[in-house]
Amino acid sequence: MAFDVAWDTTFDAALDAGRVTQTLESELDAVDAAPADVRSAGAADYPAPRMQESVVVRNLSKSFGDVQALRGLTVGFPKGAVGLLGPNGAGKSTLLKILLGLLTAESGSADVLGRSVADEPMEVRRLVGYMPEVDAYIPGLTGAEAVKFAGVLCGLPRRVAQQRAHEILYYVGLAESRYRRVEQYSMGMRQRLRLAQALVHDPELIFLDEPTNGLDPDGRDEVLGLIDDLVRSHNKSIVLCSHLLHDVEAVCEHVVVLREGTIALEGSVDDVRRLERGTYHIRVSGDEAAFEAAVRTRGFDVARQDEETLRVRVTDGTLAHDLFAAAHEAGCAIRGLSTVEQSLEGVFIRAVSSAAGADHVAGAALNPAQDGPAQGDSAQTEEGV
Amino acid sequence: MPVFEQGYRPYKGTVTRRSPIPSMIWHNVRTRIRWYIWLLAAGLMAYPYAVFGVMVFLFTAGQALFGMGLPGTAGGLPETAVAFDSVRGMDPGRMLAMLTATTAEGALPLYWNVMHQASFAALVLPAVACGGILASDRTTGAMQIYFARPVTRFQYMVSKVLTVALFTALVTAVPTLAIWLETVAFSPDPHFIVRTWMAPFAIIAASAFYGLWSASVILTLSTLLKRPVLTSIGAIFLYLLLSMLGEQVSHGVGDKMWRILSPYYAIGGFTAPLFGMDLPEWLITPWLAVPALIMPLALLAFVWSRVRAVEVTT
Numbered sequence: 001m002a003f004d005v006a007w008d009t010t011f012d013a014a015l016d017a018g019r020v021t022q023t024l025e026s027e028l029d030a031v032d033a034a035p036a037d038v039r040s041a042g043a044a045d046y047p048a049p050r051m052q053e054s055v056v057v058r059n060l061s062k063s064f065g066d067v068q069a070l071r072g073l074t075v076g077f078p079k080g081a082v083g084l085l086g087p088n089g090a091g092k093s094t095l096l097k098i099l100l101g102l103l104t105a106e107s108g109s110a111d112v113l114g115r116s117v118a119d120e121p122m123e124v125r126r127l128v129g130y131m132p133e134v135d136a137y138i139p140g141l142t143g144a145e146a147v148k149f150a151g152v153l154c155g156l157p158r159r160v161a162q163q164r165a166h167e168i169l170y171y172v173g174l175a176e177s178r179y180r181r182v183e184q185y186s187m188g189m190r191q192r193l194r195l196a197q198a199l200v201h202d203p204e205l206i207f208l209d210e211p212t213n214g215l216d217p218d219g220r221d222e223v224l225g226l227i228d229d230l231v232r233s234h235n236k237s238i239v240l241c242s243h244l245l246h247d248v249e250a251v252c253e254h255v256v257v258l259r260e261g262t263i264a265l266e267g268s269v270d271d272v273r274r275l276e277r278g279t280y281h282i283r284v285s286g287d288e289a290a291f292e293a294a295v296r297t298r299g300f301d302v303a304r305q306d307e308e309t310l311r312v313r314v315t316d317g318t319l320a321h322d323l324f325a326a327a328h329e330a331g332c333a334i335r336g337l338s339t340v341e342q343s344l345e346g347v348f349i350r351a352v353s354s355a356a357g358a359d360h361v362a363g364a365a366l367n368p369a370q371d372g373p374a375q376g377d378s379a380q381t382e383e384g385v
Numbered sequence: 386m387p388v389f390e391q392g393y394r395p396y397k398g399t400v401t402r403r404s405p406i407p408s409m410i411w412h413n414v415r416t417r418i419r420w421y422i423w424l425l426a427a428g429l430m431a432y433p434y435a436v437f438g439v440m441v442f443l444f445t446a447g448q449a450l451f452g453m454g455l456p457g458t459a460g461g462l463p464e465t466a467v468a469f470d471s472v473r474g475m476d477p478g479r480m481l482a483m484l485t486a487t488t489a490e491g492a493l494p495l496y497w498n499v500m501h502q503a504s505f506a507a508l509v510l511p512a513v514a515c516g517g518i519l520a521s522d523r524t525t526g527a528m529q530i531y532f533a534r535p536v537t538r539f540q541y542m543v544s545k546v547l548t549v550a551l552f553t554a555l556v557t558a559v560p561t562l563a564i565w566l567e568t569v570a571f572s573p574d575p576h577f578i579v580r581t582w583m584a585p586f587a588i589i590a591a592s593a594f595y596g597l598w599s600a601s602v603i604l605t606l607s608t609l610l611k612r613p614v615l616t617s618i619g620a621i622f623l624y625l626l627l628s629m630l631g632e633q634v635s636h637g638v639g640d641k642m643w644r645i646l647s648p649y650y651a652i653g654g655f656t657a658p659l660f661g662m663d664l665p666e667w668l669i670t671p672w673l674a675v676p677a678l679i680m681p682l683a684l685l686a687f688v689w690s691r692v693r694a695v696e697v698t699t
Contacts, residue, residue, distance in 0.1 A: 100533055122535040126400065130533035136526035140416030152408045153534040155400035164396065171393050197530065202396035234393055 052079045054205045054237040055099060060108035062094055062261075069094040071261040072108065077239060081231045083248030083269070084241045085348055086258035092241050095258070096207055100125060113205055126154055129198035133209035133241075135190060136197075137182040143169055143189075144178040147196045154201035161200065168196040172226060187214035195223065199230075205237045206230070212247055224250050245348055257348060265348075278314030279340040281305055282323065286332035294326040311340070405536055409544035414551060417514045425513060429506040429556040446571055468497070468657035468664055469650070492568055492581050497660040500561045500591055501653050505624060507595040508602065508648075511552035512620035515603050517613030518545055519692070524611060538692055546685070549603055550596025558592035584660075591656035598652055601681035601688075608691040624648055627676075641667035651676040 055077035062070040070091045086092050097103040099112055101121025110117040112124045137146060144165050151161030169178045172192040177185065182193060191214055198206055211227065212220040228251050230236040242248055248255060248269070255272055257265035265272060284291045292310060296302050300323070301313040314320050327334050522528045531541050562585060569578045602623060606616040631647030644650040645668070654668045655677045 102532060122537070125533065125535045130529075132526065132529040132533065134526050134529075136529040138412060138416060138527045138530065139521060139525060141412065145412075149408065149412055150530060150534065153405050153531065153536055155402065155535065156396070157399070157401055158408075160396070160398055164394075167394060199393070201400070230393065234395065 053077060054079045054082075054113055055239065056111045057095070057099075058109050060095070060098065060110060061106045062091075062098065062103060063106065069261050070098075070105070073258075073262060074108075075256055075263055075266060077237075077256065078254050079237045080254065081227070081238050081240060081252040083252035083255040084239055084258070085243075085245070085248060085255060086264070089260075090258040090264075091261040092258055094261075096130075096209065096239075096241065099207070100128070100130060126201075127204060129201065129203035129206040131194045131198040131206065131208045131211055133213060136194060137185075137190060139183045140181065142179050142181055143174055143185070143193055143196075146182050146193060147178075147200050150197035151200040154203075156201055164200050164202075165196075168200050169193075171199070172196045173222060188216065188219045191215055191219075192223065195226070203236075205239070207239045207241070209241045210243065211240065212242070212244060220247075227251050278320060280312050280320075280323070281336070281338045281340060282310045282312055282334060283308050283336035284310075284327060284330075284332040285335050287330055288332070290330035291327055291332040294330040295323065298322050298326055300326075309336075404540065406540050406544050406547070409531070409536070409540070410547050410551070413515075413518065413544060413548035417518075417548075417552075422510075422514045426510055426552075426555050429503065429510050430560050432503065432506060432556075442567060442571070468494075468653055468662045469668070492565075492577070493584060493587070493660040494662055495568075496561050496565060496584055496588060497591070497657055497662060499564055500557050500588065500595075501649075501656065503556045503560070504595065504649050504652055506556040507553045508599050508620055508624050510556050511549045511596075511599045512603055512617045514552045515549050515607070516616035516620075517607065518548060519604055519607040519688070520611050520613055520616065538689070542685075542689060542692060545604060546597070546600040549600035550593060553596040553599045554589075554592045557595050558588050561588045561592075587659040591659050594656055595652060597685075598648065598677070598681050601684035604688045605684045608688055641665075642670055642672070644668070645670070645673050645676055648676070 053076040055075075057073055057075050060070050060073040061068070069089075073091065073095065084092055084095070094103065098105050098110055099117060101117050101124055104118070113127050115124050115127070117124050138149070141149065144162075147165035147168055148158075148161045151164055152158055156164065166175075166178065169175055172195050174189060174192050174196065177189060182190065185193060191211065195208075195211060198208070208227065212223050215223060224247060227238060227240070231238060231251065238251075240248060240252055252269055254268050255266070256263065288310075292302055295310075295312055299315055301315055303311045305311040312323065323337075324334065517524075522531075532538075565581065565584050565588065569581070574580070599620075602620050603616060606619045606623075607613070610616050610619065628647040628649055631644045631650065634646060635641050635643035645654065650668065651673060654664055654673045657664060
């Protein structure tokens with residue numbers, strides 16, 4: 001979608017001269033016309049529960065000493081592939097632990113696959129698969145035994161567990177190594193083993209915590225392919241917890257970004273990407289300060305990208321076409337205009353970084369200032385529990 | 386096409402609600418039996434058997450096959466035996482009669498003496514085999530395998546305690562039950578098995594008590610120390626330290642009661658009555674419950690809290 005057009009006059013003049021493509025015009029029209037359906041940090045309440053949600057969390061709070069890991073979190077994960085994002089200490093791990101019944105929330109409730117986590121934690125664990133981020137193996141077992149054991153713990157009859165262990169190991173690409181002891185596995189093989197252990201009992205919902213950690217590019221693509229296959233071909237729901245936005249973009253249809261125990265951003269990946277759609281890098285000739293002031297006066301989010309380039313984001317109540325009117329008003333000529341590439345990364349960074357004062361750009365709409373003390377690393381705090 | 390080459394297949398079968406404890410114990414035991422554990426277990430199992438079993442075999446077989454009498458038994462056996470002091474105080478004839486278990490009265494103390502000779506071994510074997518029973522679950526992240534699945538903390542703890550108890554039973558219950566079977570087989574008394582029917586239960590109950598004590602020490606150290614070898618050394622050191630302390634304090638104070646600090650006397654004081662034996666006067670004290678029962682339970686409560694802490698950080 002990225003394109004660059006050199007301008008030496010205003011937009012209207014350029015249109016007249018036929019030097020603006022229809023693509024750009026359509027793009028600007030689309031940005032003006034269609035705000036993304038994304039829930040940002042400013043949204044007070046989660047809308048009424050949607051149909052087909054695998055996880056529903058209502059007003060969930062949890063603190064560790066003085067650190068509040070979750071602050072009245074209310075969110076729903078639709079069935080399908082959901083990416084759970086957030087910086088360290090955002091509350092992702094705490095949320096997963098509560099969903100697995102390992103932690104008890106101080107207030108609020110959580111339902112997984114229609115079952116209350118507080119009332120039926122064992123049933124919830126039986127229904128979900130969990131692939132932990134860190135190493136998890138029992139030394140002395142072979143790969144086949146380890147997966148079988150995971151199946152037996154989830155309630156599979158022994159013989160069935162054994163058969164499925166072999167099938168799943170074949171599926172994740174460990175067929176050749178299934179009789180080797182797990183402590184002899186490489187990091188990538190252990191990663192696949194954990195995935196196999198999460199799948200052996202055929203769960204409807206799978207929590208995947210950094211599933212591609214430690215994998216080479218080919219291995220990463222293969223694992224993402226498996227996850228994609230589970231979602232598309234086998235109708236599984238997954239919650240993918242990852243720092244690798246590429247993974248989330250590759251697999252997930254929906255994304256939830258946490259920051260300081262609250263929702264920073266939530267929506268479909270396409271909608272979230274569209275938040276970047278109205279962001280432009282602009283170079284002007286003439287009185288740049290006057291142009292910046294004119295743009296700002298019209299309600300755009302403006303920040304300086306570098307010495308020559310401004311980063312301008314269309315916000316609610318503004319129209320992309322107004323940029324050219326502003327340039328005209330300031331007596332400037334727009335010399336360069338390019339759309340910022342639509343990726344999750346830019347949105348994610350702005351969604352989570354305002355607390356550190358790093359957001360000066362167009363993310364204001366995503367990141368209204370939040371009150372409250374700065375958060376420590378809740379993961380560390382949990383270690384001390 | 387083989388079924389495992391057909392890609393991911395949904396599971397349509399049933400899911401059982403059976404307790405995962407047996408499976409967890411099996412994996413705990415199976416992954417801990419190495420060649421050196423076999424050797425150690427064989428040696429420790431053979432120890433009481435070598436001391437008592439061979440003597441029993443020789444005397445009972447000799448009596449059954451050749452009608453050989455036993456020296457010095459004319460005076461008969463005391464109606465009840467007293468733990469710790471009784472054997473030493475008996476004349477050789479009575480001791481032999483008890484050793485050969487020719488009477489039910491002599492048999493039960495024999496079983497207890499056989500088992501109690503292994504009280505130190507009852508800690509050594511599980512300490513060496515299970516030194517990393519909790520530590521390795523933490524270092525390898527195996528706790529996540531359990532707690533992300535329908536396994537409760539209680540089930541997890543029970544599986545660990547029973548694993549240690551099973552290794553303990555290898556050197557307590559197994560050789561003692563073997564000797565009981567041998568005495569049953571070779572006893573000239575046709576009603577011997579009827580008169581000693583309670584022996585297997587007493588042996589298993591006593592072994593469970595040894596297992597509880599060993600498990601409390603080993604699990605506690607395993608939650609505190611990351612390296613299994615340190616747990617093993619620590620457990621053995623603790624046993625020897627307490628034994629020495631008990632002896633020294635009792636000598637220093639001039640009161641034998643302080644021997645209860647030693648696991649040998651503390652555990653023996655709780656297990657001997659199971660075999661119908663009396664306790665010496667100095668061992669009959671409510672304080673006996675502190676090292677024998679309260680301390681192990683307190684240690685297990687500590688382990689419970691530690692497991693909880695690890696569980697939530699899983």
